[in-house]
Every structure is written in structure tokens, then in C-alpha cells.
Amino acid sequence: MEEKWEKLREWFAENPKVLIGFSGGVDSAFLLAAAKECGAEALPVFIKTPFQPDFELRDAEQLAASLGIKPEVLTADPLSDPEIMANGSERCYYCKRMLFSMLRRLADERRAALIDGTNASDPEDDRPGMRALRELGAQSPLRIAGFTKADIRAESKKRGLFTWDKPSYACLATRVPTGTPLDGETLRKVEGAEDALFRMGYKDFRVRVFHGAARVQLLKEDWPDEGKRGAILAAVRPYFDTVLLDMALRQVRE
Numbered sequence: 001m002e003e004k005w006e007k008l009r010e011w012f013a014e015n016p017k018v019l020i021g022f023s024g025g026v027d028s029a030f031l032l033a034a035a036k037e038c039g040a041e042a043l044p045v046f047i048k049t050p051f052q053p054d055f056e057l058r059d060a061e062q063l064a065a066s067l068g069i070k071p072e073v074l075t076a077d078p079l080s081d082p083e084i085m086a087n088g089s090e091r092c093y094y095c096k097r098m099l100f101s102m103l104r105r106l107a108d109e110r111r112a113a114l115i116d117g118t119n120a121s122d123p124e125d126d127r128p129g130m131r132a133l134r135e136l137g138a139q140s141p142l143r144i145a146g147f148t149k150a151d152i153r154a155e156s157k158k159r160g161l162f163t164w165d166k167p168s169y170a171c172l173a174t175r176v177p178t179g180t181p182l183d184g185e186t187l188r189k190v191e192g193a194e195d196a197l198f199r200m201g202y203k204d205f206r207v208r209v210f211h212g213a214a215r216v217q218l219l220k221e222d223w224p225d226e227g228k229r230g231a232i233l234a235a236v237r238p239y240f241d242t243v244l245l246d247m248a249l250r251q252v253r254e
Helices: 002-014 026-037 054-066 091-110 128-135 141-145 149-158 184-199 226-236
Strands: 017-021 041-048 072-075 113-115 205-210 213-218 243-245
Touching: 002 026, 002 141, 017 026, 017 091, 026 041, 026 054, 026 141, 026 149, 041 054, 041 091, 054 184, 072 091, 091 113, 091 128, 184 205, 184 213, 184 226, 213 226, 226 243
Parallel strands: 017 041, 017 113, 041 072, 213 243
Antiparallel strands: 205 213
């Protein structure tokens, strides 16, 4: 582990001023803490969109405050882009392109390196979102230094970051089948249904849209008995008339 930290310290020594695409998730939270620990001047920037639930911004602000840093918050509306709203196979590319273009301009204004929390456990493939990051010159120091997801969680726990065991959370647009156009009302319904399940104590799950119905997916260990199923249905029905409990697909992480 010390070798990885040494590589990270070397990277920040060469890039002492950075602008972080900051989501408040496990990776970007650790990246911010690591940048500070390595002596870099770090500006975390959170971009609020209809694709993120409100708790993500709260988590981002709480985490940054615990480090004595105030994040900058921008707003964007990906649904204003027809390519994103169409929800095709390249949606993530167009969305990342929109958001990181904003960050690129700000990083250039501040004369800072633009970085994100991609780590060594993330696939090195030509996924649309990754392609957009490369095109815009975003760098990933955690990947460069060799930090895996497991490393990040372990090192976050050592440093007292509350995000160390936070479940991975994909944007709300992933709840809508590819090819089905996105709209704000559907995203708000998904957010409301998922928030209801969070308040019931569930942490790692998805509420997906399936022909207008809510398709609730839980991890195997969280699969409810007959008594709890009624409570789940009651929690989600204010947002969707039809609620399906998915008994076939129980591994929901993306």
C-alpha cells in the first residue's frame, strides 16, 4: 500500500492544484481526502442534475465539510440535450461530455488539473463515459497509482470517512431501459420510491422502470419475507401504480 501512496504523492507533487469532479461517492470522497493529505490545493465541484437524488449533494457537502473544504456546486440540465433525453446507447457519453466540459472550462480558468475518481478496479475499456473523460483530458490519479476499490474503502475507513461503506450508486437515468426517452417526472418518481426504501433501512437496491411499473430489485440477503413485502409495496405505490418485486435478479450493483 505504501508504494501506491508514494505514486499518488508523486502525482500530486507534479499536479499541486486540482479540480475534482466530485460526486460525494466512495471514490471521489477518498480522492479529495488523499489530495489534501498529499498537500495539493483541491477544489471539489459537484454538478447537480435531475439524474442525482438530493442525498448525493448532502453527502458531498458533509464529506467536504469534514475535511474543512467547501465544494463548489454547479447545476446542469442533461434533459435539455436531445441525445441524452433519447436515452440511447451513447447517453452516458453525451452526459459525461456535457458535465465534464463544464468542469474542463472551470479547471482551465483556475489553471488546475481536471481529475476524477476512476480507480484501478474500473474496467479499462471504451465505455461511453470513459471515452468522454479521455477526450476532455480528465486524469485519474487513483488509477494511475493503482488504488483498487477495496483499497479505497479500506483507506477511507482508516481516515474516518463516512463514505467508506457507502454503496455504489449509479445515476437515476440507469433505472430507465435504454431506448425509452427520459423525462423529469419519471426520474422524480424513481427518486421518491428509492428514498422511501432508504427510509425503511435498505441500502443497496434499485427501483427500475419496467413498462411504466416499478421493478424493485434487492440483494439476496435483503430479500423480504411475506410480511415485509407488503410494507415494500406500500412504500413504493405512492410513486408507481404497479410494483413488481424481482425474484430472479437479486444482484443489483452496477
